[in-house]
Amino acid sequence: MQALKQSVIHVKLLAVLLLTLISLFCILGSPGVNATSCPDLRIIYARGSGATRFDNADYQAFKSSLESKLKDTNLTYEFDDLDYPAIGIAGDNLKVALGAFVSGGEAYEFGDSVKQGISKLASIVNNSTCKNTKYVVAGYSQGAMVISGGLEKLNPNQLIYSATFGDPKVYLPEGAGPVPIACKGEGLSDYRAYVPDCRAYKGLLGAKEPYATADYTGKLGTWCNKFDIFCSSHFSITSHTSYDTDNLYEDASRLIFSKIANYYEFKNSYASPHDTAFLIDSTQSMNYLINNYKAEALKLAKETLDKGGRIALYDYRDLISGYQPIERCNFESCDIETFERGLNEIETDGGGDPPESLLSSSFQVMKKLKWKLGSTKSLVILTDGGYHSPDLDGTTFYDVVSLSKQIDPVNFYIVTIPDRADIYQSLAEATDGAVVIYSDETFSLTTKIMERFDSLPRVEEESEDSAQPLPHLEIISTNAISDTEYEISFSSSGAKTIVILNDAVLGTTDQNHITITNLDNTISNTITLVPLSSSRRGESVSIELKSGSSGETTTTKPPVHFTIPKAPNTGSHV
Numbered sequence: 001m002q003a004l005k006q007s008v009i010h011v012k013l014l015a016v017l018l019l020t021l022i023s024l025f026c027i028l029g030s031p032g033v034n035a036t037s038c039p040d041l042r043i044i045y046a047r048g049s050g051a052t053r054f055d056n057a058d059y060q061a062f063k064s065s066l067e068s069k070l071k072d073t074n075l076t077y078e079f080d081d082l083d084y085p086a087i088g089i090a091g092d093n094l095k096v097a098l099g100a101f102v103s104g105g106e107a108y109e110f111g112d113s114v115k116q117g118i119s120k121l122a123s124i125v126n127n128s129t130c131k132n133t134k135y136v137v138a139g140y141s142q143g144a145m146v147i148s149g150g151l152e153k154l155n156p157n158q159l160i161y162s163a164t165f166g167d168p169k170v171y172l173p174e175g176a177g178p179v180p181i182a183c184k185g186e187g188l189s190d191y192r193a194y195v196p197d198c199r200a201y202k203g204l205l206g207a208k209e210p211y212a213t214a215d216y217t218g219k220l221g222t223w224c225n226k227f228d229i230f231c232s233s234h235f236s237i238t239s240h241t242s243y244d245t246d247n248l249y250e251d252a253s254r255l256i257f258s259k260i261a262n263y264y265e266f267k268n269s270y271a272s273p274h275d276t277a278f279l280i281d282s283t284q285s286m287n288y289l290i291n292n293y294k295a296e297a298l299k300l301a302k303e304t305l306d307k308g309g310r311i312a313l314y315d316y317r318d319l320i321s322g323y324q325p326i327e328r329c330n331f332e333s334c335d336i337e338t339f340e341r342g343l344n345e346i347e348t349d350g351g352g353d354p355p356e357s358l359l360s361s362s363f364q365v366m367k368k369l370k371w372k373l374g375s376t377k378s379l380v381i382l383t384d385g386g387y388h389s390p391d392l393d394g395t396t397f398y399d400v401v402s403l404s405k406q407i408d409p410v411n412f413y414i415v416t417i418p419d420r421a422d423i424y425q426s427l428a429e430a431t432d433g434a435v436v437i438y439s440d441e442t443f444s445l446t447t448k449i450m451e452r453f454d455s456l457p458r459v460e461e462e463s464e465d466s467a468q469p470l471p472h473l474e475i476i477s478t479n480a481i482s483d484t485e486y487e488i489s490f491s492s493s494g495a496k497t498i499v500i501l502n503d504a505v506l507g508t509t510d511q512n513h514i515t516i517t518n519l520d521n522t523i524s525n526t527i528t529l530v531p532l533s534s535s536r537r538g539e540s541v542s543i544e545l546k547s548g549s550s551g552e553t554t555t556t557k558p559p560v561h562f563t564i565p566k567a568p569n570t571g572s573h574v
Contacts, residue, residue, distance in 0.1 A: 017357050037129035039076040046117055050088025053081045058140045063254035069270045082116035084141055111503035117146035122153040138163040140243060144497035145169050145544050148208050156215040161259045163252050165220045165243050168205035168230040175201035182459050185430045186407055193221030196460040197232035204230045221255060223248050233470060235537050250457050274309030274376040275331060279365055281383035282315040284350030294343045294384040301339050313342045314371055316361035319392040321350045325361040332367055358387035360395040366410055377410040385417060386423050387515055401430045408457050432458055471531035471538035478543055482526030483521040489513045494531030502526055
């Protein structure tokens with residue numbers, strides 16, 4: 001009898017253990033092929049509004065893109081589609097005209113959904129008993145707001161990388177103003193991974209300012225599809241729901257995998273192919289540096305070829321002495337033997353005055369080379385001198401930058417001595433490159449170039465359409481009918497206006513007068529109005545609706561800032 005009781009107890013314990021394991025599996029989500037209870041890497045994705053957990057196209061596309069690279073490593077890893085409400089808001093609201101009566105309805109639930117997502121994310125990352133596990137976090141749409149809003153609550157030392165896609169709270173200060181500096185390719189945010197619209201400034205539903213602290217430098221990237229209404233200045237719902245079909249998750253996976261490879265110190269074989277052209281200053285003053293520069297160029301050339309890239313080699317001097325850039329080999333003709341032979345043929349001589357003809361030479365080289373679509377493009381300039389601006393043949397700084405952008409861009413990496421670094425900073429920034437200061441002790445040009453993986457441009461040159469004035473909206477009056485009902489009148493140069501209550505898109509209207517009812521007067525309510533033209537959206541204007549002011553009518557100027565709420569509700573994904 002005693003033996004029978006012990007057998008029953010053992011069966012019960014096994015059953016409890018089995019149920020516990022099943023529960024843990026459900027909590028942890030979808031494991032990778034190498035998953036363990038404490039994996040090396042945990043990848044958490046936050047889905048968009050209304051999407052089904054695990055069974056949604058964006059999570060599946062993100063997971064498959066990154067897992068296809070991770071499966072060939074020795075890392076243990078797990079994927080999870082964050083368990084949070086990801087609340088939807090009844091229908092494709094942007095296509096529903098707003099009438100005279102609108103109920104707040106689920107508007108309040110949306111903000112709670114985002115807050116719950118942030119809390120759940122912070123709990124998983126900060127309270128894990130797996131102290132050696134590192135995290136990658138990513139999110140789309142409402143989920144992107146969970147990620148960007150949650151970063152300040154996370155320990156950045158636990159994160160390898162964080163990514164947001166179509167974030168309605170994105171903040172890109174370089175897109176502000178009538179002529180944004182982003183349209184000149186200048187001042188791009190560190191986290192701007194792929195935002196082709198140079199006028200992208202603040203998201204449709206607001207801006208998280210700052211978008212990231214210094215702790216996340218190099219650990220955060222944002223992707224905004226070209227015409228996505230929620231994060232660009234354009235007006236496309238389709239663009240917002242096409243991150244999977246437009247392969248932006250694949251692009252992001254290369255960046256994320258490069259960060260993982262760098263952290264765990266293994267070779268990354270999934271970077272996009274590189275087109276790397278070298279332009280070496282061969283004037284007499286370079287005599288003491290030329291051999292060191294050649295050695296570094298050869299090292300970078302070998303690694304570029306080893307990773308399936310292409311190389312080209314030119315040298316330049318000064319047009320004042322009649323010296324045109326000399327092609328030693330191009331992308332089609334350059335193998336490592338040809339490249340090394342070309343390096344040996346470069347001799348220092350002449351030069352004329354101290355500045356050299358870099359602008360003219362780089363313009364000629366970029367135009368002559370046949371750059372490969374989808375490659376990561378670099379022009380590596382090795383020099384010890386300054387440059388004529390404009391050049392002696394009339395080539396200007398902006399001619400060079402414009403051609404760089406047109407090509408995809410071509411990123412300029414200028415290797416120079418400390419005294420010349422400041423001279424080249426603006427050229428490097430304008431082409432999304434960098435200045436590399438030469439010293440005998442530390443010289444890591446190869447690492448700096450080869451860490452790059454991006455096949456998509458961070459920003460594209462402004463088109464004729466995008467240069468047109470954005471629609472403008474101005475508040476005429478607000479009238480509190482009661483604590484729960486407001487009338488708002490406004491003028492707009494746009495054809496339609498998006499109406500947003502707190503964290504939810506209510507719909508659009510072609511009228512200049514709306515009534516908002518059924519407000520919760522126990523909280524602070526904000527109405528945001530966004531003017532739309534046929535293809536563009538203008539800056540939002542927000543009005544804080546104060547309770548307890550029944551019958552009071554005010555005429556106000558709109559706030560000059562871009563205040564806004566939270567996430568989307570468009571298409572099948574949101």
